[in-house]
Amino acid sequence: MKFDHIIIRYGEISTKKRNRKGFVDKMKAHIRWSLKDIEGVVLTANRERMYVLLNGADHVPVIDRLKGIFGIQSLSPAIKIERDLEVMKTAALYYLNHTLEEVNTFKITTKRADKDFPYNTDEINRAIGGHLLRNTEDLKVDVKNPDLNLLVEVRREAVYLTGEIIQGAGGLPFGSSGKAMLMLSGGIDSPVAGFLSMKRGLDVEAIHFYSPPFTSERSRQKVIDLAGKLAEINGSMKVHIVPFTEIQLLIQKQIPENYSMTTTRRLMMRVADRIREKEEAMALITGESLGQVASQTMSSMFAINEVTNTPILRPLITMDKTEIIKIARELDTFEISNLPYEDCCTVFTPASPKTKPKREKVNYYESFVDFESLIEKAVSETEILTVKPGQTFDKEEAMEDLF
Amino acid sequence: MIYFDNSATTKPYPEVIESFMKVTSDYFGNPSSLHGLGVQSEKLLSAARKQIADLLKVKSSEIYFTSGGTEGNNLAIKGAAHAQGNRGKHIITTAIEHPSVEDACQSLTRMGYEITYLPVNEFGQIDVTDLKDALREDTILVSVMHVNNEVGSIQPIVEVGKLLKQYPNVLFHVDNVQGTGKVSLSLREANVDLCTISGHKVHGLKGTGILYVREGVRVDPLFHGGNQETKIRSGTENVAGIVALSKALRISMNNQLLYHDKLQQIKTYLYKGLKEMDGVLVNSPEEGAPHIVNFSVPGLKSEVLLHALESEGIYVSTTSACSSKKRTISKTVDAMFRHSARSESVIRISTTYGNEMEEAKQVLAAIQKIVANLEKIMRVAK
Structure with missing residues (x-):
């Protein structure tokens, strides 16, 4: 099991309108530069977010570098897995055990974009939540203010797991102000x-x-x-x-x-x-x-x-x-x-x-x-x-x- | 010549000697001098400090240069004890530490400190629950070595560090003289407060060493004077030795990445070969460090075997080099097995990067031959 990609959320750039592209391009260039010696990683971007596809690279050094880049509001590592409840349970436990900050309380939020998936959101929440509680010590459920809100997104092509939100450096991308x-x-x-x-x-x-x-x-x-x-x-x-x-x-x-x-x-x-x-x-x-x-x-x-x-x-x-x-x-x-x-x-x-x-x-x-x-x-x-x-x-x- | 005594000392890398020569002849200024020569020396000093900090994944300000393992251990233990002495006078260590830890602790008993020695099992390891039971209100320091110098057993440093994290008043010292460059240890993950490293065990020069002191940890100096090393270790810095050490550590840690498996294969070969040999008892645990194999031939004095091997051009040692002059029994082997014939007849083989499987084969064959011959004689003598 490995992390598949990292989600990058824009900070203030997202309030920009017609000149947004300029900011995003500057940030993209800076991210590419900072990750240039890490093999395999690929950066893609859309209007709302960027994604660093890890292609087998370790996520920790990538996150460490991204944390210092201005313009990034927050980061979340994500796992991509096949549509199988057992695999989803294992992946959820893996995710929980590999967060950067210690997690004492959690909740699970499932989004089922693909309604053909044989389990409904409640069933998925319970199956995964139960698995996490059985395989950890001192972990509690807290639906109001959890340390980790584990997001499970069931799509037609795969299932995505994410949830840990790592603060970015904020600010504006390098060079965007002259x-x-x-x-x-x-x-x-x-x-x-x-x-x-x-x-x-x-x-x-x-x-x-x-x-x-x-x-x-x-x-x-x-x-x-x-x-x-x-x-x-x-x-x-x-x-x-x-x-x-x-x-x-x-x-x-x-x-x-x-x-x-x-x-x-x-x-x-x-x-x-x-x-x-x-x-x-x-x-x-x-x-x-x-x-x-x-x-x-x-x-x-x-x-x-x-x-x-x-x-x-x-x-x-x-x-x-x-x-x-x-x-x-x-x-x-x-x-x-x-x-x-x-x-x-x-x-x-x-x-x-x-x-x-x-x-x-x-x-x-x-x-x-x-x-x-x-x-x-x-x-x-x-x-x-x-x-x-x-x-x-x-x-x-x-x-x-x-x- | 086959040099299999790398836990006693290693041969400095040629590049390391080159750096030493260049710095000691071209950049001889005192780093505290205000003029340009001093500035250059200071630059070298801070670049070496930074490189070492980066290699150990800690901050530059947490690296202090010493004269070696003995000073590092003394500074860590006595320095921490003196700085914390008003909070308590109880120290916990293990039964198998290097004399520079054991005797440093022992010397504190005269000042009213109490020492608890944790026992080890037949794999040469302490039990973390023993440590937990030994912790008291007035415990100020726990000192546990990473890799044992005599048998190569690896202590559960990370578990100890995790346990001690719950005791913020207890400092954690690790003697990592034998482990550095051979067995990985993350100082941060293991919550280590003080860590000793020696230069000449990682192909650097004698008279150089490092003490890691975690930010915020207070240590009283052993030496007073010019307030070098942020007052913790006075005395003009050995800039050439320190630069050489930073290079030696870099090359050693790089070799660890590249050649760890080869080192392990050689050890496994020696371990298995000795285990099958008649009359030989292997003292090292199979899961120990990849560069130390310790064995006994009960009934045969270690020194006899050592000299017999020497006549074949093979260099090994009896107990640790530091204690071998005392003609005493091996403390570690004794603590592991409580068997005096075994602990009186100890031979330690210690390898490093650059040693070849072919050498191990020769050594094993030589041991086999010598043991068989000597045993005949010994039996006649009986």
Whole structure:
């Protein structure tokens, strides 16, 4: 006995009308990609659902991968069997013993599309239910709120058994919302912001500001590790590493200390926006959470946001730190983020940055400095890496042989 | 030469030695150093940790590197006992553990801990109901080996884990030094909290090992110092050995997938051949691990047979290598059969991937010849 196929239910896509096909196609492509190395599986789709036909492949790894794909509301493994009551009983027991979650209560719902089948729904329910109760311990029937509602569908060609509902990742299919650039610092928040944006169908590329020798190679490595985690979702992540030392040194020299943070953030925005333009993306994503630090107060955001009219997505803006940490832990990025290395935000932080910077003032200070040429230079010298899932080494492929 | 003493140690794979040489000469930086050389070493360390975690299907943060099986077992048992000591002082283990488990437990009795030793049957296995009966209010730790090092019996680790799941205050330690790469064990399915693995038993290098510590389980360190390995095991990491270990484990587990059946065939051949031999008693259970066959020739001292085989170029061992210097009887065989002539005359054959059926045939023929010859002499001596 083996599982025959997996039923995939669409989430929000099912509310779409004429543009539904585009979403479904994106999701199909993503599912095909994620299952490409599992032999035998075939994906079919109709307007309401998709089916992964297993053709002998084990269902557990398939479900594991499908669980991470955005756009899927829920999944159910199903068994296809011949129209024989004894086989149906055996299959039902098999199904019950192979659910991912423990089942303590159950009920059986039979649908008899083929009325020529010699048993009616009641008889089928009782036969199968009795068989399950006889062959298990501590299993109870609960018709109101069962852990497992085992659906038995009798059709002319075969009988189908399904029932376990496994939650999918929700959200919208990868790439269905276009592309955006994530400012990835190496802290706890930005990977979470990236994840949530990806969940809404964005194709995300990362931008990291790297300031050697003020920040160590470890902070750069941290960003690559984080990107490697996020890459697990879509297979790879592009990371733009911007050399930022010169700009930071110029800011230190020319901008009054209490405004240096505001100007730094404004310049990061300008550089990021330039890269966004090159990559033909349509938004910037930050991990800002309102009021968390000096640069994330309303006044700061008002002063910083002035440099661009590109949409800036702030998925974490209303979240508390504890809520963000909870997601980071689920994503397994928390431990990477929490490593104590200096990053570009911490080294140059003034002792008392302005929490209420003013646009006029920051513009006035910046008016004496020519940043434009340095921005151009930083953009042109930006290093672009494509990070694969779980990748640890950025360049040294020779090291891979060691393992 | 026929090397049939793979439970004592295995020959490192050439690829493993290559990795070790390369890392130890090219990436010698201290992983805690802040400069680039340190960063490279740290990268290697975390890549090795990740590879091992993936192979064992656990998280990277649950893998701790040690110097081997003895340290792993000591750290698990003493570390868990010290961390949990205020909740209770009762530990349960089996009568057939490796000395590094038995003596670690024994050393705790001086600090007021009580140890219960579970008996084994003639198949070298404990009874889970015995364990259930032995559990008390103040039990803090259960330590059961996966594959016995002397006879290869496999303990019901999954059942023990399922039982202990109902006792959330009791930690579960598994000494998997002999089982790794030979007999599969899912740490998650068996609800294992602590698991010891040794590098040189899986064709890695001596002085390397792994202790798996499940997330959320607290273990007090044995070594204090630079707080490496998230404070559980201070001391500069043996990066080259660890990288070599990650490779050895990968190759061994791959070989397990490819050549398990061949290993089993060789064992079955030896098992049946010895069983039919006059004067020989097989101590290993038929359903045991696929790489260990233990037998006795009552009346014949193990060492005599061992040296006779050695003169034919065949290397085996008497009891476990760690105890063989003590000239004592085989603890496991004694616990299984309570028969002193049997436990004084024990020989252990242990194979690994790469051993051939042809070698097994030669070994069996040699044993047959030697036993027949020696028995004649012994009878004359009587």
